[in-house]
Amino acid sequence: QVQLVESGGGLVQPGGSLRLSCAASGSIFSINRMGWYRQAPGKQRELVATITSGGNTNYAASVKGRFTISRDNAKNTVYLQMNSLKPEDTAVYYCNLQQTENWRARDYWGQGTQVTVSS
Numbered sequence: 001q002v003q004l005v006e007s008g009g010g011l012v013q014p015g016g017s018l019r020l021s022c023a024a025s026g027s028i029f030s031i032n033r034m035g036w037y038r039q040a041p042g043k044q045r046e047l048v049a050t051i052t053s054g055g056n057t058n059y060a061a062s063v064k065g066r067f068t069i070s071r072d073n074a075k076n077t078v079y080l081q082m083n084s085l086k087p088e089d090t091a092v093y094y095c096n097l098q099q100t101e102n103w104r105a106r107d108y109w110g111q112g113t114q115v116t117v118s119s
Helices: none
Strands: 003-005 010-012 018-026 033-039 048-053 057-060 069-070 075-084 092-103 104-109 111-116
Touching: 003 010, 003 092, 003 104, 018 033, 018 092, 018 111, 033 069, 033 075, 048 069, 048 075
Parallel strands: 010 111
Antiparallel strands: 003 018, 018 075, 033 048, 033 092, 048 057, 069 075, 092 104, 092 111
16 A cells, blocks of 8 residues: 655746655555646646656656656655646646556555646
């Protein structure tokens, strides 16, 4: 079992920055993928960015160049640096961890942290 706890959300003006953190605990395998998803009101959850334990990253086109995902494997923590924020970035951001357990992919989710971009 894996537990994920997000922090760092809040209210920010357009053009501002926020840094989200997600600390994982529990039965975490050394090979895994962590990332961030978001869900805006009335919208489906969408991928924002992911990073593997090896450091490979993937970003949604809408955040490419503005957001940076990173991780500290020793702390089992993933970060999302969000710059040049837009109102369209307003959403609940969820931390995700995916790993293979008994030959099957398992997904774990944090409780979510609200990010609101508004003037």
